[in-house]
Amino acid sequence: MAEFKHKHIIALRDLSKEDIELLISTAESMREINNRDIKKVPTLRGKTIINLFYEASTRTRTSFEIAGKRLSADTVNITTSSSSATKGETLSDTALNLLAMKPDIIVMRHSVSGSHYFLANKVNCSIINAGDGAHEHPSQGLLDMLTMKDRYGRLDGLKVAIVGDITHSRVARSNIQGLTKLGSSVFLAGPPTMLPPGVEKLGNVTVCSSMNEALQDADVVMMLRIQQERQGKTLMPNAREYSRYFGLNPNNIKLAKPNAIVMHPGPINRGVEMSSSTVDGEQSWILKQVENGVAVRMAMLYHVCGGEMGE
Amino acid sequence: MSSDKTVLMDGAGIKRALTRIAHEVLERNKGVSDIVLIGIRSGGAFLADGIAQQISVIEGGEVPVGAVDITLYRDDCSGQLPHQAVGKTEIPFSLEGKKVILVDDVLYTGRTIRAAMDALMDFGRPRCIQLAVLIDRGHRELPIRADFVGRNVPTSLKENVQVIFDETNQPLEVVLEK
Numbered sequence: 001m002a003e004f005k006h007k008h009i010i011a012l013r014d015l016s017k018e019d020i021e022l023l024i025s026t027a028e029s030m031r032e033i034n035n036r037d038i039k040k041v042p043t044l045r046g047k048t049i050i051n052l053f054y055e056a057s058t059r060t061r062t063s064f065e066i067a068g069k070r071l072s073a074d075t076v077n078i079t080t081s082s083s084s085a086t087k088g089e090t091l092s093d094t095a096l097n098l099l100a101m102k103p104d105i106i107v108m109r110h111s112v113s114g115s116h117y118f119l120a121n122k123v124n125c126s127i128i129n130a131g132d133g134a135h136e137h138p139s140q141g142l143l144d145m146l147t148m149k150d151r152y153g154r155l156d157g158l159k160v161a162i163v164g165d166i167t168h169s170r171v172a173r174s175n176i177q178g179l180t181k182l183g184s185s186v187f188l189a190g191p192p193t194m195l196p197p198g199v200e201k202l203g204n205v206t207v208c209s210s211m212n213e214a215l216q217d218a219d220v221v222m223m224l225r226i227q228q229e230r231q232g233k234t235l236m237p238n239a240r241e242y243s244r245y246f247g248l249n250p251n252n253i254k255l256a257k258p259n260a261i262v263m264h265p266g267p268i269n270r271g272v273e274m275s276s277s278t279v280d281g282e283q284s285w286i287l288k289q290v291e292n293g294v295a296v297r298m299a300m301l302y303h304v305c306g307g308e309m310g311e
Numbered sequence: 312m313s314s315d316k317t318v319l320m321d322g323a324g325i326k327r328a329l330t331r332i333a334h335e336v337l338e339r340n341k342g343v344s345d346i347v348l349i350g351i352r353s354g355g356a357f358l359a360d361g362i363a364q365q366i367s368v369i370e371g372g373e374v375p376v377g378a379v380d381i382t383l384y385r386d387d388c389s390g391q392l393p394h395q396a397v398g399k400t401e402i403p404f405s406l407e408g409k410k411v412i413l414v415d416d417v418l419y420t421g422r423t424i425r426a427a428m429d430a431l432m433d434f435g436r437p438r439c440i441q442l443a444v445l446i447d448r449g450h451r452e453l454p455i456r457a458d459f460v461g462r463n464v465p466t467s468l469k470e471n472v473q474v475i476f477d478e479t480n481q482p483l484e485v486v487l488e489k
Contacts, residue, residue: 025396029400032401036433037435042384043383299397
């Protein structure tokens, strides 16, 4: 039987195909808890989880908090706007202070790529990455894969189109890492200024010259948010032009397979990367993604607590 | 494995035991009304299906069958949780006011049963829980006993009792390993 041996979950790049399959299968089993009248199991009773968020988040933070609570862990939220970080405390000092309070897991979101590896070297508790800069967002990648598996029963052989600002997207990076390990083929499209060079070397990844080429016969269409806070003003002329070339609308969605699903990690800029009708349309599985987020995060919390300490 | 194996029961013997348990369940509860069967994954869930089949043969009615995975309710790994996958709990009906027959393959320390009862309580308040096991091997560590037993097998702590299932989840045999 497969065993999960990692103390931290920082990037899907660090996990094997078997690790990812185990996390998805545990999430599938845990999903049932969220539909009970009493939505709680005693599994992580007595464990303390700190959600340390240096960047804004609604979905991910709430989802991690609910996941912890449904497993009976004690969860504490720290958002930096109301913490000592605004007074100039370094990440390292914050971490050591938190550690003195003996948490079992720190779930962190930080704007600096790789900051979780830095933190993992300083602390003895488990670290889960809830998004680091433009690096990875493993829980989002896993919940996206679970959602695709719900629709198709498999990931092997799926054609997944990812459209938008690939360079700044940790969601895209985690999905590319995970999906290629599980046998899907990934097709990327976006403005040339938003496509990272060398991305096709990551495995079964094709960089398309137009959005239509990526959408052609896709099983899954994943639209990314234009990250105005991360990219500044220089990468695209304006939102209307972006929408014309890289927005999903009722016409170009027909290029994908007839029953293809449409996904978006949220928050959505309606009318920019997706027209409102495609957000609310029958092919949209966006809310299913959010629902799966809780189960996936429960599985992550459960498995880092269970893994052999010190890999 | 090079260890000694003794076959305690074969497939036909197991089937006879399950048939008898089905009769006893019906006798004790005076019919099938309000009865639900919940098997403990994985062995108990397969046996619950077998008992349910026998009950419908005897009484004609269908009995709801569910399955519970107790991984999330364990107590035997404090600090260190098991790192295996978690099985699915499938109880697609309310347990409120039901007579629950909890089914497991081997009754040993009783800790699995404790965990399963905790899990069941999260699905409502059953009228009662009765325990049916294929094998009772003794060595209880909690005040738990079975209401319906296929066979009592006195064992030593060094021995291991296993119910083996085939690929279609039908019970093949019960073996004692030394």
